[in-house]
Amino acid sequence: MSRVGKKPIRIPENIKIDLSGDNLTVKGVKGELCQTINSEIDLDIKDKQIEVKITNNKRNTRALQGLTRSLIANMVTGVTKGFQRVLEINGIGYRATLNGNSITFNLGYSHPIDFNLPEGVNATVDKNNKITLSCIDKEKLGHVAAAIRRLRPPEPYKGKGIKYADERLIKKAGKSGAK
DSSP, X not given: OOHHHHXXXXXXXXXEXXXXXXXXXXXXXSOEEEEXXXXXXXEEEETTEEEEEXXXXXXXXXXXXXXXXXXXXXXXXXXXXXXXXXXXXXXXXXXXXXXXXXEEEEOSSSSOEEEEOOTTOEEEEETTTEEEEEESOHHXXXXXXXHHHHHSOOOTTXXXXXXXXXXXXXXXXXXXXXX
């Protein structure tokens, strides 16, 4: 059995949870999130906590128990606190500017790149090289951050490009000079 899936999820006071059929809706201060729950998973909602239970003991069902528990816990955290992801731009002349709901990047290409943010994702740009993304949906936030990083991934010699703030780059040694 999944160790993660067995842990109950505590529901804060200001959160409303609605389970209708296979659809789970979580409403909170920051917004509302919906998720479809697999039919092999049962949810027990009582006493301000949710327990994720399985209907059979198959390997896939046990794996779904932990996944479902993590998704629901992320939904509860998202509608209460939200999630943030910080990206850093390294390189001379590399910068970003925020224009309404889009970010314009100058990343050493012959043209600037306009990146439109999806609905629900907010961004702030500090000092032209630090982008802070925030969203209540952790999955959507991860996809957007990965798409921005993909515009110019960090290169292994000098580290120029877009990287996550908590990402640790291992730089390669360049060519050694003739002696």
